[in-house]
Amino acid sequence: MGVFLLKDQEKSKVQLIAELKRLRQRILNLEMSEKKHKQIENALRESEEKYRALVNGASDAIVIVDENGNIFEANRKMEELLGYLKGDLIGKNIIDVHPVDELKRTVAAFKDIIKSGEGVLYNAFALAKDGRVIPVDITGSVVRYSGRAVMQGIFRDVSERKASEERLLASKKRYHLLLDALQEGVWAIDEHSNTVFANTHMAEMLGYTVNDMIGKHAFSFISKEYIDFFEHKNEQRKKGIKERFDLGLVKKDGRTIYVLIESAPIFDDEGNFRGSIAGITDITENRRIMKEYVKSEEKFRNIFDKSPMGIFQSTIDGKFISVNPALARMLGYGSAQEVISSISDISRQIYANPKQCEEFVKIMRMKPDAARFEGQFIRKDGSVWSGKLTIRIISDENNIPHHLDGFVEDITKQKETEEKLKQAMKRLSMLSRRLLEVQETERRHIARELHDEIGQALTAVKINLQAVERAGNKKSTMIPIQECIRVVDRLLQQVRNLSIELHPSILDDLGLVAALRWYVDWLSQQSIMKGSFVTNLTEERLSSVLELTCFRVAQEALTNVVRHARAKNIIVELEKKEGHIHLRIIDDGVGFDVANARADAIKGYSLGLLGMEERISLVKGFLELKSVIGKGTEVNVILPYEKNKNITR
Structure with a gap:
C-alpha cells in the first residue's frame, strides 16, 4: 500500500483521479463477476438437485x-x-x-x-x-x-413385453400348426396380390414348398383362362365382399387342378384393404366324378326314357315321383307327367286288388333290397293287365325308408301264353293218362287172350300130339311128333312170359307187394342174378294208379338190369315213409353215364327212361338216378301215398 501511495504522489491529480475510477470500475467488475459465479454455482447446484430428483422419480x-x-x-x-x-x-x-x-x-x-x-x-x-x-x-x-x-x-x-411376445409367438406357432393340420389349403395375399402366407397343405397341393410360394404373385399359380375372373373376384374383396367360387390353379409340374375357394377380405384398423385370405379345397376329383355322374345321368336318362320296361320312383305312402314313358304306356296314359299328376294313391288307383298291394308291402319289408312279385293292374281305361314288379326300398342316412325304386314288366301276353300252355299240358297229361290206361287195358286183354285162348289152344295141341305119340309105334313118325311137342312147349312158355310181362294178373288180384315179390323171384329164376325184395308195407292195397305206376317203373328198371347191367345181385325196397311211397332198386352191375342216358332219352334213343319219367310225373312223383361206372346203379322213386279207391284199370 505504501508503494502505491508513493507512486500516486508522483502522478498528477488528474491521473490519480482517473486511476481511482479505473480501480473502482475494476473492483465493481470483480464484484459483478463474483456475483455471477455464485449465481451459476447456485443454478448448477439447483439443476443437479432437479436432475437427481428426476432420476430418482x-x-x-x-x-x-x-x-x-x-x-x-x-x-x-x-x-x-x-x-x-x-x-x-x-x-x-x-x-x-x-x-x-x-x-x-x-x-x-x-x-x-x-x-x-x-x-x-x-x-x-x-x-x-x-x-x-x-x-x-x-x-x-x-x-x-x-x-x-x-x-x-x-x-x-421389458419382461412383460418379452412374455407377451413369446405368448404371441407361441400363439402364432399354434395357429400355424393348426393351419398346417387342416386338410384344406390356406392362402393369403396382400393388397398387391403377392403371397404372404400359405400352409403346408396349400403348398403340397401345388407341388411347392411354403418358402417357394411366399412373395410370389397370385398369377404365378392361376391358370391363364382364370386370370380375368380372379381379378374381378379380387375387386369384390376390396369392396369387403366374401365369396365362394371355383378356380383353376397350375401346379409346379404344369398340370391344372380345380379348387373351391372361400375367400374373405383383410382390412387394417384404419379400414384400408390389406389383401385377402382363402380356404382352398381341391375339387379336381370331385369335378371328374361330377362329369362322370353327368354322363351316367345322361345314360340313365336315355335308358330311363327308351327302356321297354317300366321304371318308376315313388314315395313310401304311394305317390309317383318319376315315371318313364314305357310305364306311362303300360298304364294307358299319354305321358309320364299325366301319370304323376293323375295318380295320387298307387294302391287304390293302380292295383286291381288293393289287398294284393298289402301283400306286396309285406314282401318288401322282408326283402327290402329287391322284392319281386307279380300282380294285376288297372289301365286308365279300366282294362286289367298283368305285370312283374321288382321293387327296392331306398333308405336315408339314418336308415329310414325314404322312397321306392321299381321296375315293371308287362307280362300280359306271357301270362296268356302260359295259361294256354298250362291248358295244353293239362290236356296232354289227360291224354297221356288215358293212353296209359288204354295201353294197360289192351295189355290186360292181350295177356288174357294169350293165356286163355292161345295158351289153351297150344295146350290142346300139345295134349293131342302127346296122344298121337303114345298111340303111334312107327319110328319114322315119332321123331317129328316129338319135335313138334318141344316147339309147342317153348311156344307155350313164351306165351306165358309175354302174358306176365304184359300184365301179371297177380297185380290185379293180390296187389303191389305180392306182385313185386313174385316178379323179383320170377326174374331170379329166369336169370343168373340173385334178387331180394324188402318192404315195410302190409298187404293193404294202394290206389290202382299208384300200384300200376310202381310196378311198371320197377319192371322197366329190372328189365334194364337184366339186359344191360350184368349184375349178380339186385335189391328192391318198397317203403311207406312220411306220407310217400319210396321205391328203390339197387344193383351191383356195370353202371352207366346218367347224363348221356338222359340225353339219349331226349333224342328218343331210350324210350324206357322216358316212359318211367312220364308215368312218375303223371302221379306227381320224383325220380332220381345214381350210377357209377363199374359200381352199379340206384334208382330212387318217391310217389305220393294214396289208398285204393277202386279205380277201374
Whole structure:
C-alpha cells in the first residue's frame, strides 16, 4: 500500500483521479463477476438437485457411470430392478450387472455411445443380484454431471413385453400348426396380390414348398383362362365382399387342378384393404366324378326314357315321383307327367286288388333290397293287365325308408301264353293218362287172350300130339311128333312170359307187394342174378294208379338190369315213409353215364327212361338216378301215398 501511495504522489491529480475510477470500475467488475459465479454455482447446484430428483422419480431404472464404466449413481428403480441397495451398486462396473454371454455386445455398445454421444441397445439382458437374467432395452447418452462428462444408462424392463411376445409367438406357432393340420389349403395375399402366407397343405397341393410360394404373385399359380375372373373376384374383396367360387390353379409340374375357394377380405384398423385370405379345397376329383355322374345321368336318362320296361320312383305312402314313358304306356296314359299328376294313391288307383298291394308291402319289408312279385293292374281305361314288379326300398342316412325304386314288366301276353300252355299240358297229361290206361287195358286183354285162348289152344295141341305119340309105334313118325311137342312147349312158355310181362294178373288180384315179390323171384329164376325184395308195407292195397305206376317203373328198371347191367345181385325196397311211397332198386352191375342216358332219352334213343319219367310225373312223383361206372346203379322213386279207391284199370 505504501508503494502505491508513493507512486500516486508522483502522478498528477488528474491521473490519480482517473486511476481511482479505473480501480473502482475494476473492483465493481470483480464484484459483478463474483456475483455471477455464485449465481451459476447456485443454478448448477439447483439443476443437479432437479436432475437427481428426476432420476430418482423416473419409472425406468437409471445408472450413471464414468468413462471406465464404473457406477457412481443409481436410482431406486435400478435398486428394485437388480435387487441391490444403492450403496452396493456404487463402485460396481457395468460388466458386473450383465450376463457373461452378453458382455461382448454390452461393452461394444458402451464404446459406441461414448464415441457418438448416444445410442440404444435393444434386446439386452441385465444380471440381478439373485442371478436372474432380466430382458431390458438400454438407452445410453453422454451427459455432464458435477462438471464432468459421464454416461447415463436408462434400463427399461421389458419382461412383460418379452412374455407377451413369446405368448404371441407361441400363439402364432399354434395357429400355424393348426393351419398346417387342416386338410384344406390356406392362402393369403396382400393388397398387391403377392403371397404372404400359405400352409403346408396349400403348398403340397401345388407341388411347392411354403418358402417357394411366399412373395410370389397370385398369377404365378392361376391358370391363364382364370386370370380375368380372379381379378374381378379380387375387386369384390376390396369392396369387403366374401365369396365362394371355383378356380383353376397350375401346379409346379404344369398340370391344372380345380379348387373351391372361400375367400374373405383383410382390412387394417384404419379400414384400408390389406389383401385377402382363402380356404382352398381341391375339387379336381370331385369335378371328374361330377362329369362322370353327368354322363351316367345322361345314360340313365336315355335308358330311363327308351327302356321297354317300366321304371318308376315313388314315395313310401304311394305317390309317383318319376315315371318313364314305357310305364306311362303300360298304364294307358299319354305321358309320364299325366301319370304323376293323375295318380295320387298307387294302391287304390293302380292295383286291381288293393289287398294284393298289402301283400306286396309285406314282401318288401322282408326283402327290402329287391322284392319281386307279380300282380294285376288297372289301365286308365279300366282294362286289367298283368305285370312283374321288382321293387327296392331306398333308405336315408339314418336308415329310414325314404322312397321306392321299381321296375315293371308287362307280362300280359306271357301270362296268356302260359295259361294256354298250362291248358295244353293239362290236356296232354289227360291224354297221356288215358293212353296209359288204354295201353294197360289192351295189355290186360292181350295177356288174357294169350293165356286163355292161345295158351289153351297150344295146350290142346300139345295134349293131342302127346296122344298121337303114345298111340303111334312107327319110328319114322315119332321123331317129328316129338319135335313138334318141344316147339309147342317153348311156344307155350313164351306165351306165358309175354302174358306176365304184359300184365301179371297177380297185380290185379293180390296187389303191389305180392306182385313185386313174385316178379323179383320170377326174374331170379329166369336169370343168373340173385334178387331180394324188402318192404315195410302190409298187404293193404294202394290206389290202382299208384300200384300200376310202381310196378311198371320197377319192371322197366329190372328189365334194364337184366339186359344191360350184368349184375349178380339186385335189391328192391318198397317203403311207406312220411306220407310217400319210396321205391328203390339197387344193383351191383356195370353202371352207366346218367347224363348221356338222359340225353339219349331226349333224342328218343331210350324210350324206357322216358316212359318211367312220364308215368312218375303223371302221379306227381320224383325220380332220381345214381350210377357209377363199374359200381352199379340206384334208382330212387318217391310217389305220393294214396289208398285204393277202386279205380277201374
